[in-house]
Amino acid sequence: MRSLILALVFASTAVAAQDEPTRTLITNVNVFDGVSDRLIEGASVMIEDNLISAVSIDPIDAEGAMVIDGGGRTMTPGFIDAHVHLTLQVNYAELAALDEYYFAFTQADQAEKMLLRGFTTARDAGGNVYSLMRAINEGLVNGPRLYVSGGTIGQSGGHGDYRLPNDPPRLIATQAPWAVRQGHSAVIDGPDQALSAAREQLRKGSTQLKLFTGGGVASPTDPLDVVEMTPEEVRAVVQAAENWNTYVMSHVYNTRGIRLAVENGVKSIEHANFIDEETLDIVIENDAWLSVQALVFVNTPAGMSPEVQDRFKQALAGLDSMFSLAKEKGFKKLAFGTDVIGDPALLARQNEEFSLRTRWFEPAEILRQATSGNAELMALSGPRNPYPEKLGVIEEGAYADLILIDGNPLEDIDVLVDYDENFDLIMKDGVIYKNTLN
Template identity: 50%
Template sequence: MKKTLKAQWLSKVTIAATATLFSAASLAESSYLIINAKVFDGQSEQLTEPQQVLVEGNKITKISPQIEQPKDSIVIDADGRTLSPGFIAAHEHLVGQMSFGELFAKDTRYKAYVATQTVEQYLMNGFTAVRDLAGNTFSLRDAIDSGYIKGPRIFPSGPMISQTSGHADHRWQSHTNALQGGSWDTMEREGDMLVVDGVPDMLKAVRENLRQGASQIKIAVGGGTGSFADPLDTVQFTPEEIQAATQAAADWNTYVTAHVYNTEGIRRAIDNGVKSIEHANLIDEDTLRYMKKHDVWLSPQVIVYTYIPKGYTQDQAAKHRQAYAGIDNLFKTAKKIGFDKIAFGTDIITDPKMIAEMNQEFVHRTEWFTPAEIMKQATYNSAQLLALSGPRSPYPEKMGVIEEGAYADLLLIDGNPLDDITILTNPKQNLSLIMKDGQIYKNTIN
């Protein structure tokens, strides 16, 4: 009798799982004809006149003022709304939106359950792709792609790699000496952070991240506000260690991005093969020109510096304010020299309430950029940065644009964000349609 009940239970589980996957696959094969849409294509400074956009499967297949409706396609009347590519956030942390105490105290299952809520929040805020830059998000990505949970496309880095005393080293002075072996840090033990020293260990760390499916590699080349032992002016990893990381990544046809605020660290990173700089708040003009000369991407954030993350010590808060003070010079200098390889992201950490407010990043940037520039940063630009992953990208087709052949990652927005970008801060009201990979996750139009 027990064997029969067990067999029945397993059968039900199998059928339920299959139904979930079948449902997601079926929706992805649907055909939609969006009509009467004013299009922001990811790059233009103005919307188009009303257009029609045909979505077949998970791709945009045709864009024209008039398209003959295919048989069995579903018509969505945009009624003059703005059709935009889905937003792309290039510096996010999907695992760990909880207090520091919980980060160190809760098990991996608790953190995974919280992460399912976090990723759905990103999608409902209009973000159809995210580059995760410190965390064990490989299974989270797979669960989303398999249709078990709702969320954006994830480009995982795996654990952020830093040196002893660097940005991934979260020990207090009283904690175990690194030379004694073992790791006190649960984030390191669970694959969210990684501390290494020396070329051999750097090579092993990068190769292990790539083995697990990292799209790109993140290293810390300077101090951070969320860690205890590393002032922002410090430079971390030797040139040889950085070269080991960039060479190992290049051998896998992908790239390394570096967390670093200060000028010396940025130059060391660039000189040794890093293709993208995270933050750069304390950069000077000559070094930003150096980045431009070497075709290096800038991945900055604003919103995370407008509040003090929960659990910060006085020293961490002081570093956070120091980083915030540098943003104005960073962006004014970028505008001055015509540096436009700027991505979009938030870097929100340890605060689920702030995650819900992530779209305030669009408004924060208006102090330096036009709405059209910000929209481009959040779509086309960020997609170009993600494309550096090359064959290591889990999603190899075009993103961040409305073009024939691009992924059908689309938003219908009530109003024109190129005139008033503040409308994006109320996604519940002003995002009428959210489509990712040809599948509709929200539709309040019909």
């Protein structure tokens, strides 16, 4: 009996110990909190389990905590990329020849590399990454928190229709194209098919939906000036998302397609390179976001046809006007994204997006775009948000997604480009994934 009682006592003590929060105290850091344009100098940050419990310039009780001396480094929130494609990081020529197993291996590889570049959260803007999100959340693989759009929704002959020229028309085809079969896209014609496609992505676990209302730079069939989908088709997708208490994002460059999207309820416009002031006013009136990129247009992919290269030049030409207009209008709902597809080498340069934006914005503005700003955009997914605590900020109650940087990005944002050299500690969800301090 005595041995049984002792066993029960030891068991209850072990359970109690497991229930106690894991504490990590990081001292002697200068904190960019995700909002302010000044650092909180000489601060300490306490992490309990996966959340920040205190940020203070006064001493914090370190009892029971692992203590890390930040050595005067800059601490920032983990970065958020609002437009990535983890599925499609293979050569364009191979896309149609690969099965879902190979895509899964490349996804996992790219996810870990993205995390080690300091991106602790990413919104995947199209592709079948549902299992990747689950695997990351369960700790099976390393990677950023993912907001998943799932299969992109577009019309026949539009952006996202990956059929080859010799593929049969949809009306007589006996099998869906490879991208549809593997869940990377959904090709629709008519509001009924749009509604069905939207519901399918929500059924699989999408946190938001992605559609196309204009042509694309790398599309085989649709020029940049065309408008895609009808108002009825767009409204069907938006209605499905709203019924699930989330939102829709739309790929589009031209003004007509932007207006089609926002006037029918789309809340996030991807790219928008050709936007004009009148159309931006409509975006503002409809309380929508512009999710924009520089890196992908500054670096035209090699091996593309002359037609595609010309489209990249058109998009690049519109970049300065779009960014300048947003700056002039004081437009704050401007997301930070990269949108690299089919070019792992370029994706490895993801952090160059920070430097490229200095042509239009101050470092503090860019850092806010990549942290608290993007976090506000992620939160539009409402109840579908798998990460309900605060993201993109360093404050009490926020997720412990942190980077310790050798240098001050508010003075020299270029320190973020050489992430391998300058990022000395990367933490996501209270777990340290890189630490070169000790």
